[in-house]
Amino acid sequence: MGREQFGLRLQQAGQVLGVEIDPPKIDALLAYLDQLQRWNKTYNLTALRDPEQMLVQHLIDSLSVVKPIANILYKNTVLESTIADVGSGAGLPGVVLAIMHPNWEVHCIDAVEKKMAFVRQVSSVLRLRNLHAHHQRVESMQPLEADIVVSRAFASLADFATLAGRHVATDGHLVAMKGREPEEEAELLRQNTSWRITHIETLPVPELNAQRCLVWMSRQGSL
Numbered sequence: 414m415g416r417e418q419f420g421l422r423l424q425q426a427g428q429v430l431g432v433e434i435d436p437p438k439i440d441a442l443l444a445y446l447d448q449l450q451r452w453n454k455t456y457n458l459t460a461l462r463d464p465e466q467m468l469v470q471h472l473i474d475s476l477s478v479v480k481p482i483a484n485i486l487y488k489n490t491v492l493e494s495t496i497a498d499v500g501s502g503a504g505l506p507g508v509v510l511a512i513m514h515p516n517w518e519v520h521c522i523d524a525v526e527k528k529m530a531f532v533r534q535v536s537s538v539l540r541l542r543n544l545h546a547h548h549q550r551v552e553s554m555q556p557l558e559a560d561i562v563v564s565r566a567f568a569s570l571a572d573f574a575t576l577a578g579r580h581v582a583t584d585g586h587l588v589a590m591k592g593r594e595p596e597e598e599a600e601l602l603r604q605n606t607s608w609r610i611t612h613i614e615t616l617p618v619p620e621l622n623a624q625r626c627l628v629w630m631s632r633q634g635s636l
């Protein structure tokens with residue numbers, strides 16, 4: 414399928430998700446997809462090889478978190494925000510967030526150097542000055558004071574909170590992208606950490622035939 418078709422599908426997905434993806438952003442998302450395909454041949458950054466699957470399971474899935482994050486930030490009238498993407502891998506969802514919101518400083522963190530080298534390359538090729546790559550274990554990094562710390566396919570809720578909670582600013586949030594509602598993980602979070610689930614949003618991800626939800630967490634006491 415051609416570039417034009419992919420662009421159209423991204424635009425349509427944006428309409429369903431309530432995010433406007435203008436032509437320069439479509440170009441940037443497709444340029445990211447190009448880079449990912451190219452680097453993946455040599456560096457094995459993601460298990461998905463087929464561009465069709467990458468479009469839906471990486472780009473459109475990551476686009477689904479843009480509006481919910483914007484809703485939380487703008488409810489608190491935060492315009493210029495710091496966001497951390499923990500266990501970001503090839504930059505998912507961090508690169509997509511940085512493309513969609515140039516006013517958000519997005520920090521991708523991953524323990525694997527080649528993955529962060531790739532994100533650095535994307536930042537340079539796409540001229541994304543708001544996209545930063547940290548080759549670090551999240552638990553040993555200087556605290557970032559992020560408004561929102563997001564993760565996709567990183568860890569259980571309790572491990573996410575334990576490892577990454579220190580990067581959340583006072584009154585900030587952790588948000589985990591999950592498949593179905595993780596009831597057992599929620600119980601372990603409650604038993605083992607000082608973080609509490611504030612709400613769970615079901616995400617209807619266009620073109621993706623799978624359940625998705627977002628689990629929002631805050632520190633106990635700041636609810």
Ligand SMILES: C[S@@+](CC[C@H](N)C(=O)[O-])C[C@H]1O[C@@H](n2cnc3c(N)ncnc32)[C@H](O)[C@@H]1O
Pocket residue numbers: 459499500501502503504505506522523524525528549550551552564565566567576
């Ligand atoms: C399954 S991948 C998910 C990548 C990406 N978020 C996605 O959805 O495609 C999990 C990533 O977490 C990273 N990771 C695991 N433990 C970590 C830690 N303690 N600090 C930073 N990164 C970590 C791994 O290197 C890996 O790239």
